[in-house]
Amino acid sequence: MNVDGNSFTDAYDDKVRPIMDKIDQIRSLLSTNNDGVTFPNVVVVGDQSSGKSTLLEALSLVELPKGSGIVTRCPLVLRLRRSNRRQVYRILENNKKDVLDETQLDILKYIEEETKKIAGSNKNVVDTLIELLVEDPNVRDLTVVDLPGIARNPIGDQPKDIHQQTTKLIKKFISQEGSVILCVFPANVDIATVESFTLAREFDPDGVRTIGVITKSDLATNNETLIQQLLMEKEDVFKLTLGFVAVRNRSTDERISLVEARQREKDFFQSHSVLPVVGWDCLGIEALINRLANLYSDRVKEIFPKMRNDIQKKMKEVREQLSNYPADLDTPAARLAKYYELAEFYVENMLKIRFSSSYDNKHTSMINTLHNKFAKYNDIVNSFTKELFTTSYHEKVRLAIASCVGEQLPNFLPHPILKRLIGDKLDQLWKITDILINECYHLAEKLLLDQNLDEHKGHVLLMKLIPAFRNVVSLYLKEKNQLAHHQLQEMIRLEKHDPYTMHNSYLEKLNEFQTNMKAHEASKSTVKNSSPPEIKFREDDDELMFKSAREIEQTTREMLFSIYAYWKVLVKRFMDYTALTLRAGCDFDVCTGIKERLRHIPMEQCDFVDSYLAEDASTLRKRKQLQQTKERLEKVDAILGGRASIDTIGNYSFIDMNPFDNDSMMTLDKFEQNINTSSSTATSTAAAIVDTTKK
Secondary structure, eight states: OHHHHHHHHHHHHHHHHHHHHHHHHHHTTOOHHHHOOOOOEEEEEEBTTSSHHHHHHHHHOOOOOOOSSOOOOSOEEEEEEEOSSOEEEEEOGGGOEEEEOTTTOOHHHHHHHHHHHHHOSSSOOOOOOEEEEEEETTOOSEEEEEOOOBOSSOOTTOOTTHHHHHHHHHHHHHTSTTEEEEEEEETTSOGGGOHHHHHHHHHOTTOTTEEEEEEOGGGOSOHHHHHHHHHOOSTTSOOOTTOEEEOOOOOTTOOOOHHHHHHHHHHHHHTSTTHHHHOGGGBSHHHHHHHHHHHHHHHHHHHHHHHHHHHHHHHHHHHHHHHTSOSOOOSHHHHHHHHHHHHHHIIIIIIGGGGSTTSSSSSOOHHHHHHHHHHHHHHHHHHHHHGGGSHHHHHHHHHHHHTTTTSSOTTSOOHHHHHHHHHHHHHHHHHHHHHHHHHHHHHHHHHHHSOOOGGGTTOHHHHHHHHHHHHHHHHHHHHHHHHHHHHHHHHHHHHHHOOOOOOHHHHHHHHHHHHHHHHHHHHHTSOTTSOOOOOOOSSHHHHHHHHHHTTSOHHHHHHHHHHHHHHHHHHHHHHHHHHHHHHIIIIITHHHHHHHHHHHHHHHOTTHHHHHHSOOHHHHHHHHHHHHHHHHHHHHHHHHTOOOOOSEETTEEOOOOOTTOOTTOOOHHHHHHHTHHHHHHHHHHHHHHHHHHHO
8 A cells, every 4th residue: 555655656756747847947047926817826824933833843854943033034945855865955046956965964054054144143034035945755746935933022131123024024025826725723722812813714614725734733722623633523623625634743842853743643543542533544644635735736837827818918018118118210201200109099090099989889969969068058148138128127228328318319329338237248148258268178177187007007118208298288278279269359358349230230230129119109099908019029038128118118118128138149140159169179179289399399309309219227227127127038938838297307397297186276157156046036037927918
């Protein structure tokens, strides 16, 4: 049976050995932190003086530092490999091996001296590795990591944060998915108080890669408790998927060899009451070695394909990053050509696409958004029109006319009054137009600048230029905003200069009012039972204006009709021009204008392109690092058998626009809320007039 068992073990190890050899080859080429590759390890964790080091001695057949307090102060990695003869090596950088001759060198003292070199003479812990390769006929193929014991309270000259230091280092290793966690605790300690299990469950909640090791079995206070823990049959017993193994190793002060200690352990369990109940599968260092080796081998075979995929994925990422570091930008002409290429890409692929209605299937097009704003603008302007129907406005007109009686011939409308009242309405119109302009350009700026740049972050040169490009966009939109204000404000100024129109609708409305007024006056003198003359108007507002003013005195009424007729003409031409101006400035002309602005920058600022695209030391260093990483990953892939902001530019300053932080900016919705009361009053008055007329 023994021979068959060894034959099976040898055959199993021979199948896994080629994979492990490849993993050993790539360990020195890869960094777990930098390359994100998971290596299979057996990580040994436990409290101080829990028997970790003596357990590792039994596993590796290497004398290790032992004692009270923190003896292990840096991770000790032991690569155990079965071989025909015994030999120990120190693994150096680039996977070089330095032979340690055990006949001439005390390995225990060597490890202690190396620990002092790495961690210093203090009692702190560090994460720098000491790595040994142990070849021996009596070991199984494993890679074991010994970590500092968990120190709850600082003792003597230990650092005050020693608990944080030790647990942080342990978490770093047991968090790796490829690791098997060996939680070590002595038999005379209540398992409920063992912190290593708490840490293990944090990263292995289902216990699928954790084995419990009960050391110092000769010190167990209750053999029945030991049996129940190994069997894990009772509900109140701590359970692990991979179970527990009990061992008895030599103590710190015992002067017997590792071979003698292993034989003594066999004799101890042979006569122990636990053996008939649990069997040899849960007892002794050999049971632990076999369980670990089989589990470790399974983990190696499981992780190996993932490791190859991770390497190839990482290699693809590095190649893509390298492609974003073009090597031919060593002349001003090359840099200028690259600048124009990137500016074109930015406008065509990052700006223009955002004006489409379906660029992300979530947002409407800019032109549709503007149309909705214009509709809101139109509603508010209509509320200004309805103000003309109110008795308060009629009284305002009457008083204005009364204030200039005698200044001109009777029966003539006072032109200065008409001009002033039209001017008041134009002030209203400009106020809301000013809000509309700012809101539309704010929306355009938000659309162009409030975007996720993650998909482009690998494009190094583009990302260097993005802050400057964004400043150009902000400045361009600010200038267009100012231009729109100037153009529309000039229209308001011309309207205020002197009311004038060549549009026939002005006279047509006045004639319509006069005709209907005559009909209304005639109806007053007709017989009561006769039908009143039919009054027709082209627009509902015309009818409301007429019915609200027909009963007031003639001069005021005629002035109101003139104001209303001219206001209607004025509003139509101004609102159309406003909409056309904003559609062009916030949509149609934006990308063309920004592209043109970007193309002119190198001509206006001679050192602009070089300040961004000339290679600096950082860029050169990054390219070199990426090239080295690429070559390193290609070597690894071959081994594994894989398939072959900126506010200033030079001396030129850009203005920080802070485009989206102005919560107090007036919007059309806010303005509409502010005039709701007066609008409601005007509507109620107009409705009352209509109801009275119907009655």
